[in-house]
Amino acid sequence: MSSIKGPSTNQYDGSSLRIAIVHARWNKVVIEALVAGAISKLKESGVKESNIVVQSVPGSYELPLACSKVIAGSQIQARSSATDLLGLHQPAGSNDPSSTTTDLPTAPFDAVIAIGVLIKGATMHFEYICDTVSHALMRVQLDTGIPVIFGVLTALTDDQALERAGIGRGENEGHNHGEDWGLAAVEMATRCRGWSAGSFSNYNLLYTTSITFAPIHACNPVRHNTRDEEKGATIDVEQNHVRFLGDLILNLWDCGGQDAFMDSYLSTQRSTIFSHAGVMIYVFDVESREMAKDLEYYRDCLDGLSQFSKDASVFLLVHKMDLVREGERSAVFQRKAAELDKASGDFPVKAWSSIVNTLIPNARNLNTHLRIFAEACSAMEVILFERATFLVIATSSSSDASDSVVTHSLDPKRYERTSELIKAFKQSCSRLREEFHSLEMELAEFTAVLDEMTKNTYVLVVVHNPVIETAAIKMNIRMARKKFEELQGDTLIS
Ligand SMILES: Nc1c(NC[C@H](O)[C@H](O)[C@H](O)CO)[nH]c(=O)[nH]c1=O
Numbered sequence: 001m002s003s004i005k006g007p008s009t010n011q012y013d014g015s016s017l018r019i020a021i022v023h024a025r026w027n028k029v030v031i032e033a034l035v036a037g038a039i040s041k042l043k044e045s046g047v048k049e050s051n052i053v054v055q056s057v058p059g060s061y062e063l064p065l066a067c068s069k070v071i072a073g074s075q076i077q078a079r080s081s082a083t084d085l086l087g088l089h090q091p092a093g094s095n096d097p098s099s100t101t102t103d104l105p106t107a108p109f110d111a112v113i114a115i116g117v118l119i120k121g122a123t124m125h126f127e128y129i130c131d132t133v134s135h136a137l138m139r140v141q142l143d144t145g146i147p148v149i150f151g152v153l154t155a156l157t158d159d160q161a162l163e164r165a166g167i168g169r170g171e172n173e174g175h176n177h178g179e180d181w182g183l184a185a186v187e188m189a190t191r192c193r194g195w196s197a198g199s200f201s202n203y204n205l206l207y208t209t210s211i212t213f214a215p216i217h218a219c220n221p222v223r224h225n226t227r228d229e230e231k232g233a234t235i236d237v238e239q240n241h242v243r244f245l246g247d248l249i250l251n252l253w254d255c256g257g258q259d260a261f262m263d264s265y266l267s268t269q270r271s272t273i274f275s276h277a278g279v280m281i282y283v284f285d286v287e288s289r290e291m292a293k294d295l296e297y298y299r300d301c302l303d304g305l306s307q308f309s310k311d312a313s314v315f316l317l318v319h320k321m322d323l324v325r326e327g328e329r330s331a332v333f334q335r336k337a338a339e340l341d342k343a344s345g346d347f348p349v350k351a352w353s354s355i356v357n358t359l360i361p362n363a364r365n366l367n368t369h370l371r372i373f374a375e376a377c378s379a380m381e382v383i384l385f386e387r388a389t390f391l392v393i394a395t396s397s398s399s400d401a402s403d404s405v406v407t408h409s410l411d412p413k414r415y416e417r418t419s420e421l422i423k424a425f426k427q428s429c430s431r432l433r434e435e436f437h438s439l440e441m442e443l444a445e446f447t448a449v450l451d452e453m454t455k456n457t458y459v460l461v462v463v464h465n466p467v468i469e470t471a472a473i474k475m476n477i478r479m480a481r482k483k484f485e486e487l488q489g490d491t492l493i494s
Pocket residue numbers: 024025026027058059060061062116117118119120125126129
C-alpha cells in the first residue's frame with residue numbers, strides 16, 4: 001500500500017537566496033546522498049551554485065553550534081561589506097567589495113540546512129544526541145530568526161537510514177529526504193522574508209521576495225549579446241538586487257531597449273516579474289523620442305500588475321531631467337506628468353517621495369520620534385539613513401506638523417546631497433579597504449555627527465549651538481538606540 005506520508009510542495013523562486021548546508025561526517029554514504037539531494041532541489045528552485053555554501057563538522061552533536069556560528073558569521077560579513085546603490089554601476093562579478101551582484105557573495109544566509117545521520121548503536125549515546133541536537137537546532141533558529149532545517153535522520157537501523165537517503169538496499173530504494181530539506185529551506189527562507197516585512201500574502205505559487213519592485217527601463221538601451229541574437233535568443237535582461245533595511249529586497253530588471261527584447265520579456269517572463277510585486281517603479285527618459293512606444297510598454301506593465309499583483313503601488317520616475325534647460329524644467333515635467341497620469345488609468349500613481357512611506361509602514365512614527373530626539377539634542381536637524389544605501393528614510397523636519405520655523409529655510413535638496421556625499425565618502429573608505437563606522441565634523445557654524453543608530457540605520461545629527469559637545473551628541477545617540485530598534489522592529493528587522 002502506498003504511503004500518505006510526506007510534504008506537499010509549493011514552488012518558490014530561490015534565485016535571490018543564499019543558503020548554507022552544514023553536515024556531519026558520520027555515516028558518510030548516507031550523508032553524501034542527503035547533501036546531494038538537498039543541493040539538487042536548491043538548484044532546481046533557482047538558488048545559484050555560488051550562493052550555496054557547504055560546511056562539514058565531525059558529528060551531529062556539533063551541528064547546532066556550527067549552524068549558529070555560520071549564521072552569525074554571514075551577518076557580520078554582510079554588514080562589513082554592505083553594498084550601496086552606487087555599487088549597482090559596477091559590472092557584475094567585479095572584485096570591488098562594494099559592487100552589488102545577483103550572486104550575493106556576502107549576503108547573510110537566508111536559511112541553513114543541518115544534515116546528520118544518527119544510527120542507534122549499543123549505548124544510550126544515540127538517544128542523548130538525538131534529543132540534544134533536535135532541541136538545540138530549534139533553539140538556533142528561534143534565537144537567530146533564520147530558518148534551520150532539521151535534516152537529521154534518527155534511524156534505528158542502517159537500512160532505515162539508507163532508505164531515507166534514497167539508496168535503500170532492498171526492493172524499496174526509498175526516498176531522498178535531502179530533497180525535501182532543500183525545498184523546505186527555499187520555502188522557509190522566502191516566507192520568513194515576507195513575514196518579517198509584514199507580508200502575509202497567499203504564496204501558492206512561484207515568486208518570492210518580501211517586497212518586489214520592478215523598475216523597467218523601457219527606454220534605457222543596454223548592451224546585448226550579438227551572438228545570442230544570431231541564435232535567436234530574445235532576452236537580454238540584467239537583473240540586480242539591493243537589500244534595504246535588512247529584509248526588503250529591491251529587485252532591479254534592466255530590460256534591453258530593443259523592442260524584441262522588451263516584447264519577449266513582457267510575455268515569457270510575465271508571471272515571474274509581476275507576481276508578488278509590492279511596488280513598481282517605472283523609469284521614463286524625459287528625452288525619449290518614442291513616447292508612444294514607451295507608454296505602450298508602460299500600459300503593458302500595468303496590465304501585468306493588474307493580472308498578478310493588484311495591490312501593488314506604482315511609482316514613476318522621470319529621469320535625465322538635468323539634461324533639460326533649467327528654465328524649462330518645470331513646464332517639461334508638468335507636461336510629462338500629465339501624460340503619464342493619463343496613461344496610468346485606474347492605477348493610483350504616487351509621488352516619488354511617498355515610496356519610503358509605502359515601504360516602511362511606520363516611517364511617519366519614525367519622523368515623529370526623530371523630532372523628539374532632535375529637540376532633546378537641541379539639534380537643528382536629525383536625519384535617519386538606511387545603512388546599506390544611505391537613502392534617507394526619516395527626518396526630524398518631515399513630520400505631519402509642517403516643517404519647523406528653523407528648518408524650512410534650509411536647502412530643500414539637502415537630503416539628496418548629504419546622502420550622495422556620505423555614499424561617496426563610504427566608497428572612498430571601501431576603496432582604501434577601510435571600514436566606515438562614523439563621522440564627526442566640528443566647524444565654526446555647526447557640529448555634525450553621523451553614527452550607527454540601529455543595525456539597519458545611521459543617524460546624522462546637526463547642531464548649531466557651539467556649547468553642545470560632540471561627546472554629548474554621541475551619548476544621546478547611544479541612549480536613543482534601544483528606542484529606535486524597537487520602533488523599527490515591527491516592520492523592518494527580523
Ligand atoms: N553516533 C553518531 C555520532 N556520534 C558523534 C557525535 O555526534 C559527536 O561528533 C561526538 O560525540 C563528538 O562531540 N554522530 C553522528 O552524526 N551520528 C551518529 O550515529
